[in-house]
Amino acid sequence: MLTDSADPAYAAPPVLTVTALNQQVARLLERTFPLVWIGGEISNFTRAASGHWYFTLKDDAAQVRAVMFRSRAQFAGFQPREGDKVEVRALVTLYGARGDYQINVEAIRRAGVGQLFEAFLRLKERLGAMGLFDPERKRALPLFARAIGIVTSPQAAALRDVLTALRRRAPHVRVILYPAPVQGQGAAERIAQAIRTASARAEVDVLLVCRGGGSIEDLWSFNEEVVAHAIVGASMPVISGVGHETDFTIADFSADLRAATPTAAAELAATAHADWFASLRGDALDLHRAMQRQLAEANQGLDNL
Template sequence: MPDYPARPAYSPARQEPFAADGGREVISVSSLNRLARQRLESAFPLCWVSGEISNLTVAASGHAYFSLKDPQAQVRCVMFRNKAQTLGFRLENGLQVEARVLVSLYEPRGDFQLNVEGMRRAGQGDLYERFLRLKAKLEAEGLFAAERKRPLPAHPRTLGIVTSPQAAALRDVLTTLARRAPHVKVVLYPTLVQGEEAPHQIAAAIETAASRRECQVLLVVRGGGSIEDLWAFNDEGVARAIAACPMPVVSGVGHETDFTIADFAADLRAPTPTAAAELASPDRDALRDHLQRLAGQFSRRMHRRLEEAQQRLDWTARRLKHPAERLALQQQNLHALGQRLQHALGRRLERAGFDLERARQRLRLARPQPGAQAARLEALQRRLANAQQRALQTRRGQLERLAAGLTHLNPEAVLSRGYAIAFDQQGQAVHDAGSLAAGQRLTLRLHRGERQVEVRGESDSAAGAN
């Protein structure tokens, strides 16, 4: 059952109406009831109230009207249709319940009443909380994910049943299978379905069926009962055994309004054990009718195929010719092909002759002429000899001009005309007489040989040789 948030405490937004002279204003009964309802709904948060249902009436609209009572008092209650449809059990007089209510007032009659938002059987609050916690845990792990669900095989050969051998659910399942699919083999995996040992035995039976792999679909079934009776199917071990089973599992536990953790873990939930058998087994009568329809369709199609084949045979027979006629036709075709071949060969030979003649003409034009080539070679040799002679003369004239230039620039030629060059002791040529000092020794280079001289004075112009 969903947990509703508590309403905040009432904080009046306006003061009660007063008359202009300081006394209370006179108000109508409807206004009084409306103010009383607003005060009640604001002052009381959503709360849980326990009691026994009595004076139950379900209107045609689907709304349920009843009283909750205990040994000392009672209070009127209303549960609207959209809330009543979410209950997992039927409302009955004398049923002990815990109701999630909003304290209110029915204005038209001024009746104090409780608007019921949710309800559970008395004493089941802890079990239901455990159910919700386990469901949230396994759902967060992805154990109930839609992509994990596997489709049931259309024509299973063997069905496995996990239930008690004494359970009425087993008789219902076997009766349904005998009526719908007597050819399907049934394997029973016996287990307790109620009590402290039941969860362990149910999980062990499912694991046994998984290890044996004797069946293609496994049914986990039990008849209806209270939440305590069905609690073995809200066990985590049972849910994990169902999820780990290699074959598809159909859960048919309780009645249509009962939900267990096993229903969410199974590949398919059935509202009852009988419905589980119907979902897992093919209907023999429906299959027989389907086969008869298929047989009729097959027969009609075969008749049509035979008729079409007969028509094709008649058409082929009309096209069939005598062998002699076919041979004559083939001879005519062969003669025509021979003539075409002769014409084609003649045209190819003619084109080949034309190509050969053109090649001969090109060969004659490309044949070498030794006499003309020899005359041309002699002319080229003469031109080459003349060019070499002219080039040699040109290079000789250039060489002579360069040699004459070098002769004019040669220092030895100057010395041969009576000149001398003076060098200081560092071997540098002397250019300025003013840079010389008395007693400084110089070297004079003449056209033939060298002499050491000494500077005697500024007015002297010669020095003795060593």
């Protein structure tokens, strides 16, 4: 009897190289698991000289190796540390040279940020439907403010920036601080109360609500509904100057005007000292010309008698 190997019609099965096997497994993984979000804890984090990040993502029962290439890592916004809880958007694949299953990370964020952003969008939509963000509701800023109020923390770097800008632009303007913590437990209610206090006292012409930059968690007090209602209910125009240029909060949409930074908020609130005098000189010139015109018309009228 002939065995299969001795059968002339028998074709030997193809023999894969290790490289070909790993390539096929990688393609299978990538097709089966498109980009997915994965949550876990950072371990064994290394930033290579190339700028690539290598780390392990783990939970209580398992772990997986991860790489985030420099082209993606440079846009992360933060560098994770050992023990950080994060969420990564990654492609499940295989590193062929070692035959190791791993994930290639496209984006990374701190754990919980996704839920916070979804909560932000839901509140923004609801308050927008209530009319809090309507352009028709926005109030114009006074051309020449005599007193400016600031709602922020006395320890905040933003306060120093605002005061420096106001001293430079308008040293004659009176400044009143309505202190409030800008992050942490109960901060949103304290911010809202400071705004209500400024509104009730009615001693300033415009109110700045500000703090420096930070993560979405750091800025979250300015995404609370109680702050939005306090801003809308204020008796004077409100400028929000929360975070950096790329940061947006519910307070920004509620305010009469949004500034990119606390310093920019101060510059919008206070007309520069030189501009005051330029405006006064312009007004004086207009008055002079009006008087000259009236005198000339009166003289011409006398000549026609």
